Amino acid sequence: MVAVEFPIAYSLSERTWWLRYLIATGFVLVALTLNFLPPAQNLPFLFFFGAVALTARLCGFGPALYATALSAIAADYFFIHPGIHWGFSLMEILRMLLFALVCLLIASLAQQRSKAQRAAEMNQARLAAIVQSSDDAILSKTLDGIITSWNKGAERLYGYTEAEVVGKHVSLLSPPELPNDIPMIMSKLRTGEQVQHHETTRIRKDGTRLDISVSVSPLHDLAGNVIGASTITRDITARKAAEETLRKTEKLAATGRLAASIAHEINNPLEAVTNLLYLLRKNPSLDEKGRKHLSFAEQELERVTHISRQTLGFYRQVSSPSRMDVAKTLESALSVYSHKLEGQSIKVETKWGSGTEIQALAGEIRQVFSNLIANSIDAMPQGGTLTLKVSKAHNWGNGNRRGVRVVIADTGSGIAPEQQSKLFEPFFTTKRDVGTGLGLWVSKSIVQKHEGSIKVRSSVRPGKSGTVFSVFLPESMPASAAA
Amino acid sequence: MVVDDEPVVADTILEILKEEGIDGFAFSSGHDALNWFSRINPDAVIMDVVMPGLSGIAAGIEMRKHSPACRVILFSGQTSAADLLNEARAQGHQFEVLEKPIKPEVLLAQLLGHNGSGALASD
Numbered sequence: 001m002v003a004v005e006f007p008i009a010y011s012l013s014e015r016t017w018w019l020r021y022l023i024a025t026g027f028v029l030v031a032l033t034l035n036f037l038p039p040a041q042n043l044p045f046l047f048f049f050g051a052v053a054l055t056a057r058l059c060g061f062g063p064a065l066y067a068t069a070l071s072a073i074a075a076d077y078f079f080i081h082p083g084i085h086w087g088f089s090l091m092e093i094l095r096m097l098l099f100a101l102v103c104l105l106i107a108s109l110a111q112q113r114s115k116a117q118r119a120a121e122m123n124q125a126r127l128a129a130i131v132q133s134s135d136d137a138i139l140s141k142t143l144d145g146i147i148t149s150w151n152k153g154a155e156r157l158y159g160y161t162e163a164e165v166v167g168k169h170v171s172l173l174s175p176p177e178l179p180n181d182i183p184m185i186m187s188k189l190r191t192g193e194q195v196q197h198h199e200t201t202r203i204r205k206d207g208t209r210l211d212i213s214v215s216v217s218p219l220h221d222l223a224g225n226v227i228g229a230s231t232i233t234r235d236i237t238a239r240k241a242a243e244e245t246l247r248k249t250e251k252l253a254a255t256g257r258l259a260a261s262i263a264h265e266i267n268n269p270l271e272a273v274t275n276l277l278y279l280l281r282k283n284p285s286l287d288e289k290g291r292k293h294l295s296f297a298e299q300e301l302e303r304v305t306h307i308s309r310q311t312l313g314f315y316r317q318v319s320s321p322s323r324m325d326v327a328k329t330l331e332s333a334l335s336v337y338s339h340k341l342e343g344q345s346i347k348v349e350t351k352w353g354s355g356t357e358i359q360a361l362a363g364e365i366r367q368v369f370s371n372l373i374a375n376s377i378d379a380m381p382q383g384g385t386l387t388l389k390v391s392k393a394h395n396w397g398n399g400n401r402r403g404v405r406v407v408i409a410d411t412g413s414g415i416a417p418e419q420q421s422k423l424f425e426p427f428f429t430t431k432r433d434v435g436t437g438l439g440l441w442v443s444k445s446i447v448q449k450h451e452g453s454i455k456v457r458s459s460v461r462p463g464k465s466g467t468v469f470s471v472f473l474p475e476s477m478p479a480s481a482a483a
Numbered sequence: 484m485v486v487d488d489e490p491v492v493a494d495t496i497l498e499i500l501k502e503e504g505i506d507g508f509a510f511s512s513g514h515d516a517l518n519w520f521s522r523i524n525p526d527a528v529i530m531d532v533v534m535p536g537l538s539g540i541a542a543g544i545e546m547r548k549h550s551p552a553c554r555v556i557l558f559s560g561q562t563s564a565a566d567l568l569n570e571a572r573a574q575g576h577q578f579e580v581l582e583k584p585i586k587p588e589v590l591l592a593q594l595l596g597h598n599g600s601g602a603l604a605s606d
Contacts, residue, residue: 264533267560268489270584275495278587282502305584 020059024067027051032074045099048075049106056107057114064107068100075099137233140219143226145170145186157212157235159205170231175203189218189229199236211240266308273301324362326404326473327352327390333369334388337377345383353391356404359476364446368454371439372408372469379412379467386410395453395472403452403474414465415458423456447471484525485509486516486542488534496529499587503595513537520546525553527594532559532568532580540571543578556593558583 031047048071056064076096131138137154141147147170150162158165158173165172174182178201185195195216202210213236219228277298280286286294334348341348376386386409393405415423415430422428424444447454451474458467484507485500487493493509500507508523510516514537516530528546530539543555557568560583568580581593 264560267583268487268492271560272489272491272495274584275492275499275587279495279498279502308584 017062020063021066023059024051024055024063025070027055028067028070028074031071032078035079045071045075048099049103052103053106053110056110060114061107061111064111065104068103068107071103072096072099137235138230139170139233140228140230141170142228143186143190145182148228154233157204157210157233158202164205173202175201175209185214185216186229189216190226192218192226194218202233210235211237263308270301270305270308274305277301321359321361321476323357324360324365326356326358326365326406329362329366330369330388330390330406333366334373336370337373340377341386344377344381346377346380347383347385349385349387351387351389351391353389353404355392356390358404358473360450360473361446365450365473368443368446368471369406369408371443372471375439375469376408376410376412376467379410379414384411384466393472395474401474403472406471406473407468408471409466409468411466414460415456415467416460420456420458424454447473450474484516484520484523484528484530486511486513486528486530486534486539488512488531492531496587496590499591500594503591505594513539513542517542517545521549524550527554527556529556529558529590529594532557540568540576540578544571544574544576547576554579554594556581556590558585558590560584 028048028051031051034047051071052064052067055067131151134151134153137157138149138151139147139154140149147165147168150160150165154165155161160172171182181200185198188195195214197213197215199211199213202212204210213234214231215233216229216231218226219230221227277294281291281294281298331350331352334350373386373388380386387407389405389407389409391405393403395401395403419428419430424440428441444454453472455470456467457470459465485493485496486509487496488511490509490511493511497507497509507525508519510519513530513534516528517537528543530543532539539557539559543557546553546555556579558581568578571578579593581590
């Protein structure tokens, strides 16, 4: 470990000037007293030298000069010529000068040592400040893994204060599912090896997981023995999340390409079979039973066609806006789910207003409806009521634009208030197993592209739970979005 | 004239048209169709958009140049068709477009009847 030494010298030299002179006076008085002790009878100046040296070391050069003068006067008064007198012999003056010279020499030597130490301390303080202010978490530990220092960055990263962790074992920070991670690092250290940018997981005080990159270097004593390690840890949770998002986006793009090529491959044979069945129906030799079978075949084919349009057609069917009837689009989006609705015994209530035509990208609007209906169905596994309403409307807020409002309401489990604000974020899903977390995000961007708005109200109150999505679409979409 | 790189699609459409008393020829590429176009001089062409070689749009533009009165109905099962159509539209060429798979009834209605009866994806 790094032993940070803060001797008194550092603190004393920072004190006010009068205190330092007072201390100098004290030292001289002590020296004077010691001079009267029997063992010191024949060494009258020795203790004064000591007093000057200590003063220089602890209080600086000024107080040392003062202590020299004080010592000289005291020595003269008490030992050389006891009592007050005037006039000095040459010998006495020389002796005084010699005394002063030796004192100064001692003072300056002591002072230099103190200066060097102060510089070292300043350096250490500067390094400590750098460590403290670092954004990265920096900590040191013994070879046994006991934490010996802990900077502010570590406090921020892990949530523990210095006082809470110093003296504890670093395994405190390791998640239980990675029991070998820290022992592996420690064994590398003991052999003097470094660990560079090791990416792993740690656990915060509040129990949340962190993705981190950690670099560990051994600390040596003066003899070169490994006595511990310093660890620099960087939070890479955000980077990991960004990588994850990128991967998902790429996956999505790949899905889009795949869908486009599958659409082509499926729609051609679908067209051929549709034509063949049509021709078969025209065949006069077909008997009653054959006709019945043919009807079933046509119905089933209709389903395949629906599904193909629904899923594969999502990827940019038509890219210019056209007149479309919102109610008809909603109805056709609903028809795809008739089997599912029946299977989950969901009652459907519809209320179509008249004159609900708008200028929009029909395929994309259909996708919005389809997403919202699918969400509602997923929210009602035990059955319930799905209410769909389409009516002419004016935009609340933003001027007085005319358009169409679509309300899709379910009597499902509802969405908790803390989740409602995140609903439209990409990759947020309340349906862990089946959701991609993209449906509402895509829906919102489509609605916004049409300069419309989408709102949600939801309640989780037992017996009265449910979710209502309300979509407003203006009568005509902005020309800029049509591109 | 029916053009589709899937011969089954072209042939069955031709047969459906025959049922309705409409005569025609089936081709499986835009090039073939274009080569025969002036000799056949059809009233209408039903053509796939995405085909290897010459696309339905490029072939349609050539046919229009030759015989402006000829109706060209394009149909496509692929989403990239939308981009091709946009390009054609930008150059001032407007075609009737149907989405695959299309019901024969709808195709016949489009061919025989009025333009864009609302129920059709005439976009």
